Amino acid sequence: MTIPFNKPYLSGREFEYIQEAVSSGKISGDGQFTKKCHSKLETLFGFKKTLLTTSCTDALEMASLLLKIGPGDEIIVPSFTFVSSANAFALRGATLKFIDSGKLNPNLDPHLIDELITPKTKAIVVVHYAGVACDMDAIMTIAEKHGIFVVEDAAQAINSYYKGRALGGIGHLGTYSFHETKNIISGEGGALIINQSDFFDRSEIIWEKGTNRSAFFRGEVNKYGWVDIGSSFLPSELNAAYLYAQLEALDKIQNRRIEIWERYQANLKDITNLLSIKIPEIPHYATNNGHMFYMVCESFTQRSLLINYLKSHGINAPFHYISLHDSDYFRENHDGRSLQYSAHYTDCLIRLPMYFELKDSEVDFISNCILNFKF
Ligand SMILES: *Cc1c(COP(=O)(O)O)cnc(C)c1O
Numbered sequence: 001m002t003i004p005f006n007k008p009y010l011s012g013r014e015f016e017y018i019q020e021a022v023s024s025g026k027i028s029g030d031g032q033f034t035k036k037c038h039s040k041l042e043t044l045f046g047f048k049k050t051l052l053t054t055s056c057t058d059a060l061e062m063a064s065l066l067l068k069i070g071p072g073d074e075i076i077v078p079s080f081t082f083v084s085s086a087n088a089f090a091l092r093g094a095t096l097k098f099i100d101s102g103k104l105n106p107n108l109d110p111h112l113i114d115e116l117i118t119p120k121t122k123a124i125v126v127v128h129y130a131g132v133a134c135d136m137d138a139i140m141t142i143a144e145k146h147g148i149f150v151v152e153d154a155a156q157a158i159n160s161y162y163k164g165r166a167l168g169g170i171g172h173l174g175t176y177s178f179h180e181t182k183n184i185i186s187g188e189g190g191a192l193i194i195n196q197s198d199f200f201d202r203s204e205i206i207w208e209k210g211t212n213r214s215a216f217f218r219g220e221v222n223k224y225g226w227v228d229i230g231s232s233f234l235p236s237e238l239n240a241a242y243l244y245a246q247l248e249a250l251d252k253i254q255n256r257r258i259e260i261w262e263r264y265q266a267n268l269k270d271i272t273n274l275l276s277i278k279i280p281e282i283p284h285y286a287t288n289n290g291h292m293f294y295m296v297c298e299s300f301t302q303r304s305l306l307i308n309y310l311k312s313h314g315i316n317a318p319f320h321y322i323s324l325h326d327s328d329y330f331r332e333n334h335d336g337r338s339l340q341y342s343a344h345y346t347d348c349l350i351r352l353p354m355y356f357e358l359k360d361s362e363v364d365f366i367s368n369c370i371l372n373f374k375f
Helices: 014-023 032-045 056-066 083-090 136-146 197-207 213-217 237-248 250-267 271-275 300-312 340-348 360-371
Strands: 049-053 074-078 095-099 121-127 149-153 173-177 190-194 294-296 349-351
Touching (some): 014 032, 032 190, 032 237, 049 056, 049 197, 049 237, 056 190, 056 197, 190 197, 197 213, 237 250, 294 340, 300 349, 340 349
Parallel strands (some): 074 121, 149 173
Antiparallel strands (some): 049 190, 294 349
């Protein structure tokens, strides 16, 4: 028996909706399924405006264009995150200041923001790791005090909340991913969440290759043309049709993922005493969206042995990010600060299989294997 780390879930209506899109004769972007996804996301989570993109990476690049990031601007971004959280701003020529994670979890430690702010700081990128909220009140207070933008990389955080507010909807801009490894998927896909109305018009222009095409189709202007810089960020209707089926199944998907997560948590509650391996704690201000069940080992050696041991039982349990401040691309540009928690999660974090179709018996099998691991 082998248990993969992830398995993309088909809710059932994807083919029907794709067929409907194809039969409608309109398969490029911004058609009926795109519009349905926009309004579904806006009503489900109370967002003012969303735009589907072909990935979260694209949504982050749109954010970078919207904020007019350029050479000389400084961006504060976690080191323990996916490349795109930083790359989207590096692409525009920004200077990156990597911030460490906290002790509690891989989210950035808000206490470290102040010392990284200079007159050149333009934005903070926050990543809600494993779908668990960063401490947004602390972050927004600092950002407002210094007049800097907050971009929430909520790639993993659909249907997760901070003090009752949906993640992605708290900062100036937010981004979602619908990559096949996320909770709600469309193969490759994402969304930009625009929380400030003065960004609405330009966000559509950037989305539509620098043209005012969206306004034209709404009849607001009588011709459309090149009005700003932009790119082709909108997905085809085929992707949107797939995504719409998934969004309709949100509750079902989320309920099962959370069940699996809580089963791991209950099964593994003694692991910290047995092996000093830590399991996640959800802070009082956050919710759990069942995106990921991870554990933090006591050392790199322990984690390597555990990964190999699980592999020998057919279980794929991978590590995760490698600190960006210490990446091949960036290492020489880093200012030398030690980012101890980012390094710790790089070396010690392990993720357990998590997908809709994972059976209770498999969760128990994986948990028992871990409890029997000797170190
Ligand atoms: C998955 C992920 C991304 C990238 O998403 P894509 O849709 O694949 O571009 C960015 N940031 C984080 C935190 C992610 O987990």
